[in-house]
Amino acid sequence: MSHPAVPLPPDEILVAGEWRRGTGAASETVDPADGGVITEIHHATADDVDEAVRRGAEAAASPAWRDLLPHERARHLHRIADGIERDADRLANLQTRDTGKTLRETSALVASAAGTFRYVAGALETFDDELTTQRGPSLTMSVHEPIGVVGAIVPWNSPVASDAQKIAPALAAGNAVVLKPAEWTPLVSLALGRIITDSGLPAGLLSVLPGAGSVVGEVIVTHPGVGKVSFTGGTSTGRRIAHAAAEKLMPVSLELGGKSPTVVFEDADIDAAINGILFGIFSSSGQSCIAGSRLFVAESLRDDFVERLVAKTRALRVGHGLDPLTQVAPLVHHKHRDSVAQHVERARAEGGRVLTGGQAPEGAAYERGAFYLPTIIDELPNTAATCQEEIFGPVLAVLGFKDEDDLVAQANDSAFGLACGLWTRDYRTAWRVARRIDAGTVWINTYKQFSSSTPFGGMKESGLGREKGRGWIAAYSRQKSLYWGLSDSPHPWAG
Template sequence: MDSVDLSGLSSGEILIGGEWRRGRGNKYTSIYPADQSVNADVYGANEDDAREAIEAADNAWRRADWSGLKPHERAAVLHRACDLIRERHEWLAQVQRRDNGKPINETRALVTSAANTFRYFAACLETLDESLTPPRGEYLTMSVHEPLGVVGAITPWNSPIASDAQKIAPALAGGNSIVLKPAEVTPLASVALARILEEAGVPKGVVSVLPGKGSIVGDAIVRHPLVKKISFTGGTEVGRGIALLAAEKLMPASLELGGKSPTIVFDDADLDHAVNGVLYGIFSSSGESCIAGSRLFVQRSIYHAFVERLVSSARKLRVGDPSLEQTQMGPLISAQHRTSVERFVSLGIEEGGRVLCGGGRPEGDGFDRGFFFLPTIIEGLSNGALICQKEIFGPVLVVLPFDDEESLLADANDSAFGLAAGIWTRDYKRAWRTARALDSGTVWINTYKQFSIATPFGGWKDSGTGREKGYLGIREYMQQKSLYWGLNAAPLAWAD
C-alpha cells in the first residue's frame, strides 16, 4: 500500500478557538484501514477544549467580523474556500483515502462534492431574499433571518470532507460560528479543511475542529448552553440522545441517522441498468453508507434470472488497494466494525439465510493486513429477519422476492427507518405510485445514490429529522424575526 504526504497534519495539532495546538484529551493513532500503517498521532480534544472553543466561537460571533459582514462579503470567503479545495483536490483526496480507506476515485468525488458545496452556498447567500409580508393594518411587515450563534456539528467517518462541508458551508453562510467534531477515527480531512477555511479568510475563532471521543467532546458540545443548534450525522441511538438533550435546551437539531433502504426491481425494469444500480447502491463505499440499498425486492417472475446476474456481477467486483484506480471496494473502517458485519452475516445464516456470494474475508496477499470483507448477497429470509431490520453498515445485501405492489409496499415500509429507496421500472405511472407510497425521505427512480447539493436531503421515522442541502439549507442555520413598521398617521387610539 502506498502513502501520501501527511507532514502538514503530523503535528497532531487541532484548531481550538482560533489557535492551533494539541488537544488536552487522549493521544491516539490514526491508521490506514487498508494495511494498518500509521497516518499520524492525534491529540484529541477534551471537555475543557470544547468549552474553550465554544466560548471563543460565541465571542467571534458577537464581535461581528463574520456575522456582521454583508452577504456578498461572506460569499466571497466561501468562494475562496471552494477555490482552495479545488487547488488541493488530489492531495485532499489522498488524505481522505488514508483517513478511511475508501477507493481513490470515490474520495476524489467526495472532495469535488465539498468544493461544490461551498460554491453552491456562496451563490445561494448572494441571492437569498428576505420578504415583505402582506400587511393587515396601518403598518408595513417584513420577515428577516439572523444567525443562531454557535452551531455544533458532529460528522461521521464514512465521508468526512463532504459531510463537513454540508454542515460548515451553510452554517457559515448564515453568519454563524461553528464547532465541528469529526469522527474520532477519521480526523485528518477535517483538520485539513480547517486550515483551508482559515486561509480563505474565515476570522479567528469562527471555526474550531475538535477530534476526539463522541461521548466526551460531542456530549460537551451538545450540552453547552452557548450552542444554539446541533447538526448531527450518525447512528440512530446516538441521535436519540442528542434529540433529548436538544429538547431540554429547546434547541433545534438536524439529525441525519441510520437507514435500511429498500431497492425494488419490477419485472419490466431495464435489467442492465438495474443490476449495475443495485450493485452500486449497496457495495460502493463497501456498504458503509447510511443510504445503502441493503434490502432488495425483486418481482418473482424475474427473481431467479435477476439474482443470478446480480451474483455473477458481484463476484467480479474488484476488492483491494484503495490507491489503485481500478479498485471498486476498499476495506471496512476497523477490525471492530468488520467483526460486527461478520456477526450479522452469521445471524442471517442462523435465521435460515443462504449466502450466494461473499460472506467472509478475501484471501490473498495483503488482505490479511487490512479490514477487507467481500461483497455478500443472502437470500431465503423474510423481511422480518433481524438482518433485514437492523442497519449493518457493510457490504451485505438481502434479496427478497415479491408478487404484487400491495405486498411489496407493506414489506418495504415495514422498517423503523425511512432514509432512502430505489425503484427500477419502465412504467412511469407505477414509478410515481410507488415513490409516493414509500416511507422515505429520498427515492431514486432508475438510478441510485446520486446526489445534488441543490436538492434537500434527510430522513423519515428513525432516519432522522430536519434537512440538509437545497436553496433553503442556509435557513436551517438561521432564526426568523418579524418586523412591523407603523404607517398610521394618528396615534394608536387605545390610549386616547
C-alpha cells in the same frame, strides 16, 4: 502497496482559530488497508470545547463578521472552495488512507465539498428576506439572523463532504462552527480546517475538535452556548442528542441511519438495474446511510435476476483504495469489519443462505486489512433482524414481492425512511410507488445521486430536518418578524 508521499496534518487541534496540541488523550489513526498506524492525534477536552464555544460566540458577534453583507460572506466561501480545489489531490489521498475508501470516491467527495461551498455562496447572494403581505396598518417583514454557535458532529464514512455540508451553510448564515470529526477519521477534517483558516476567515469562527463522542460530542451538545447541533451518524446517538436538545429547547438537524429498499419491477431494464443495485450497496463498501441494502425483486424475475446479480458481484474487484482498479475497498476499521461479520453470522443463524461473500477475502494482500467480500443473502423474511437493522457494510438481503401493495407494505415495514430506489420503465408505476414509500429520497432508474440544490433527509428514525436546497441557510438561522406601524393615529384602545 506503497503510499504516496502525502503530508500529514500535525498533531494539533483547532480551537477558535488557534492551532495547538490537544490536552486530551492521544489516539492513533490506523490505515484500514494494512492496519498500520498513520499518525497520532491528541484529542480535545471539555475545556477546549468550552473555550471554542465562548470565543466562537465572540467572533460571531464581532462587527467584522456580524456586519458583513451577504455577498461579502459569500466571498469567504468561494475562497475556501478555491483552497479545497488547490489541495484536492492531497485531501483525497489523505481521506483514502484514513478511511480506506477508493481514491476515485474520495476525489469525488473532495470535489463535492468544494461544490458545496460554491453552491451555498451562490445561494447566499440570492437569499432574500421577505416582505410579507400587508393585512393591517403595518408594513410586515420576515428576516433571518444568525443562531450564534453551531455544533457540527460528522461521521467517519465521508468526512470531507459531511464537514462542508455543515460548515458552509452555518457560516453563510453568520454563525461560528465547532466541528467534531469522528474519532476514527480526524485527519481530513483537520486538513480542511487548515485550508479554511488559511483562507482568511476571521479568527474564532471555526474550531475542529477531535475526540470521543462521550467527551467532546457530549459537551458540544449540552453546552449552553451552542444554539444548534447538526449531527450525521447512527440513530441511537441521534436519539440521545434529540433528548439533550429537548432539555435546552435547541433546534437540531439529525441525518441518521437507513435500511433502504431498492425495487426491481417486471418491466425494468435489467442491465441498468443490476449495475445500479451493485453501485447502491457495494460502492463505499456499503458504508453509506443510503445504501440500498434491501432488494425487492418481482417474483417472476427473481431467480434469473439474482443469478445474474450474484455473478456480477463475484466479479467486483476488492483491493486497496489507492489501486485505480479497486471497486470495493476495505472497511473503515478492523472493529467495524468484525461487526459486519457478526451480522452475517446472525443472518446464517436466522436461516439466511449466503449466495456469495460472507467472509473476508483470502490472500496476502488482504490478511492485515479490514476487508470483507461483497455479500448477498437470500431466504430471509423482511421481518428478520438482518432485514431490519442497519449493518453499514457490503451486505445485501434479497426479498421478493407479489404485487404493488405487497411491495409497499414490506418496504415501509421498517423503522427507517431515508431512501429508496425504483427500477421500472413505467412512469405511472414510478410516480405512484414513489409517493407511497416512506422515504426522504426516491431514486427512479438511478441510485445514490445527489445535488446540492435538492433537499436531503429522512423520515421516521432516519432523522429530522433537511440539508441542501434553498432552505439550507435558513436552517442555520433564527427567523424574526418586524412590524412597522403606518397609522397616523394613536391606537384607539387607550382612549
